[in-house]
Amino acid sequence: MREVETIVVGGGPAGSTCARRLRQLGRDVLVLDKARFPRLKLCAGWITEKVLRDLEIGPGDYPHPMLPLDIRSHLRGLPFGLSWFPTPGKNFSIRRVEFDAWLLARSGAEVVQHDVRTVRRDGARWIVDDAFACRWLIGAGGTMCPVRRALFPNQRPKSRQIVTLEKEFAYPSREEACRLYFKRGLVGYAWVVPKGDGHVNIGLGAKAKYLRKSGTNIHDHFRAFLDDLVREGRLDAATADGLQETGHPYYLFTRDGEVRLDHCLLIGDAAGLATMDLGEGIGPAVESGLMAADEILGRGTWDKSKVTLFSLAGLAQRFMRAANRRHMPAA
Ligand SMILES: Cc1cc2nc3c(=O)[nH]c(=O)nc-3n(C[C@H](O)[C@H](O)[C@H](O)COP(=O)(O)OP(=O)(O)OC[C@H]3O[C@@H](n4cnc5c(N)ncnc54)[C@H](O)[C@@H]3O)c2cc1C
Structure with a gap:
């Protein structure tokens, strides 16, 4: 032993x-x-400036790309992005x-x-x-x-089961802004997070209880979200069609x-x-x-x-x- x-x-x-x-x-x-x-x-x-401080990661310490994030929140279908987020200081993606x-x-x-x-x-x-x-x-x-x-x-507690789907992939023509979407009749939210090396992470999470109640499917929400991104010009249609998202249940x-x-x-x-x-x-x-x-x-x-x-x-x-x-x- x-x-x-x-x-x-x-x-x-x-x-x-x-x-x-x-x-x-x-x-x-x-x-x-x-x-x-x-x-x-x-x-x-997504990480905050505080995470870097707590981890004692100084400028130049981290050997991989880390992108400062300009976070835009899209609330309940409003057609504009609010540059607001409840974290003081800078935000980054890794x-x-x-x-x-x-x-x-x-x-x-x-x-x-x-x-x-x-x-x-x-x-x-x-x-x-x-x-x-x-x-x-x-x-x-x-x-x-x-x-x-x-x-x-x-x-x-079953009521706090979250279902998530996401995909991280190389997409050099991704935009620099990070976008959060609180909308689409979804109890949860969707995101587009650019990474420093030309990758992007697109994902969506929702309460499992809500999905069960509404009789909707997380994959359908994800596909609808991709369609929105294509319509908004943030993702090209061929890439959206070829995406194989992965997911899992997650317990809060x-x-x-x-x-x-x-x-x-x-x-x-x-x-x-x-x-x-x-x-x-x-x-x-x-x-x-x-x-x-x-x-x-x-x-x-x-x-x-x-x-x-x-x-x-x-x-x-x-x-x-x-x-x-x-x-x-x-x-
Ligand atoms: C889709 C999604 C998106 C998210 N986005 C963000 C975000 O942008 N920013 C943010 O701050 N948080 C985000 N989170 C939450 C964040 O990922 C977690 O809070 C964070 O990873 C918690 O860290 P941890 O070390 O507690 O656990 P984990 O990072 O989950 O690490 C647990 C480790 O335990 C190991 N393990 C599990 N079972 C066993 C076993 N039986 N034996 C041995 N080892 C085991 C696993 O392999 C794993 O390496 C997100 C979560 C999800 C699901």
């Missing part, structure tokens, strides 16, 4: 961030991921296939390709698949995290669920951190990875309520806090 102080299950942004901070402080950590990196991750690949592999390699942690199936407690140790033992176990396996499934079994867990057991912490999507409206999850994954590492290091506590929310709800929350502060009598 392989013994380490900390096992991180999942090498996405949450897991690699946690592993990196532990390695920086000289701690013993092993990352288990079922995928071999670089791996495909369905994601539009390709997850490059970003996640680079972060994981940079973490300095040993990575073993292993599909985690079982987790059990044995005295003060967690045992993973009867092959690995650790004192601290981090569940960073994303929306289908096996640690979450094994130890936090009652947390998958409630944020009030449990994220800790004795020496076991859930982080990132496994902890239900991606926002419901915008689906921003990379930033929360990174923040949670840092906080979980700090708890292991005895320097802090992993606290979900401290994670920054860049979403419409988060915007409202920040607005209310600011308004309350203004009306507070001076101490």
Whole structure:
């Protein structure tokens, strides 16, 4: 049996961030991921300036293209783009296939390709698949995290199942603006995100419950969205016809669920951190990875309520806090 102080299950942004901070402080950590990196991750690949700060990525550090984004929101069929977005500072696009592999390699942690199936407690140790033992176990396996499934079994509210379809492909004549479409009678949104190397990511996500109720099909919504892009001159018809989109169900867990057991912490999507409206999850994954590492290091506590929310709800929350502060009598 392989013994380490900390096992991180999942090498996405949450897991690699946690592993990196532990390695920086000289701690013993092993990352288990079922995928071999670089791996495909369905994601539009939008990140905020804060993500770069939290990850300590300075100008010139990142070896792959990263494009500053001019984000335009198209609301409910209005024919113009609003240059508005609820994030302070700049926004960027990256390709997850490059970003996640680079972060994981940079973490300095040993990575073993292993599909985690079982987790059990044995005295003060967690045992993973009867092959690995650790004192601290981090569940960073994303929306289908096996640690979450094994130890936090009652947390998958069906109403929050999201269905997504997307395609990332080389399209050098793509426009530079990033577009979000909140429309088409869809409880969800669609996006066009340009990437730095001439690629573009086109996708769409919707609540599964809504699709079931409305009797509509996610593929039909995606095709209708492509037709709109062709009509608007943002995509040529031959490319649209040849696109083979891929998709999967994605679970947005409630944020009030449990994220800790004795020496076991859930982080990132496994902890239900991606926002419901915008689906921003990379930033929360990174923040949670840092906080979980700090708890292991005895320097802090992993606290979900401290994670920054860049979403419409988060915007409202920040607005209310600011308004309350203004009306507070001076101490
Ligand atoms: C279509 C779509 C678009 C999105 N767009 C954006 C966006 O533009 N910006 C944004 O901020 N967020 C976006 N998100 C959300 C974002 O992708 C996630 O919030 C983010 O990836 C969470 O990071 P994570 O490290 O928690 O999990 P993941 O990135 O999902 O990493 C989990 C890792 O765990 C591994 N794993 C899973 N099961 C096992 C197992 N049994 N054994 C071992 N390893 C396992 C996986 O292989 C994976 O590498 C999007 C999500 C979707 C679905």
